[in-house]
Amino acid sequence: MNVRAVLCFVIIICAGTGGEIAVSRAMKEIGEVHDFSPRNLVRVIQRAFRVGWMWFGVGLMALGFFSLLMLLAFENVSFVVPVTALSYAVGAFGGKYLLGERVTAARWMGVLLVCLGVMLVCIG
């Protein structure tokens, strides 16, 4: 793996996870969605974009997206996508410490298995 690929992966993982945590925080601020009608979905998205965290999160996710696009130009999808799952460890810690979620032992074990599986997919 060359330096360019490593750089792309670092941006995808860090910006992607940071963006998802920020978006998650924004969605929790607007509260649970009960009405799934198109009109209400548009209203929910409009409300979501009035939250600063949403803009921050979408900005970070866009950065991750452009890095993904670049990486896919010279690496296989079945290699790129599993490696990005390294964000699981970052995500679980982020959920626990930034969003105050209670990550149970079973959930940690699941996250660990997912990471292990992703590593196997990667070396395979």
Next chain:
Amino acid sequence: MSGPARTHVKTWVLLVLMVTFGPLGDIFLGKGMRQLGGSPELRPAQLVHFFVRAFESPLVWLGIASLLAFFIAYLLVLSFADYSYVQPASSFAYAVVALLGYFVLGEVVTPIRWLGILVISLGVFLVSRTPPRTTERA
């Protein structure tokens, strides 16, 4: 249907949409970007030219549309389920990507990689046995 049961059904419907549209988007993007051939120089002018060419590809736009559908399902599920539940549960998408890579793009998927997919599925099963929400309602 009771409240928690309804939440579980809602969560799973949205997760299914996520693991369908997410991998489809990756496959479309992968196919579209590979058609461009090679990586650009890391200079602003070359990068701009590279991304302009990327956005001329219909496959890239198809990928973006799929990822947008994924993103909407993702936003909705995050309005009531924990991030640390949604993220690993949606990881089944990695298996779907490998399957699509194998059947659609003709990529080589070795036995170790299939084993990895099995381990991922086990992890997803374990995560799905935990409650979707551990924090209080906003």
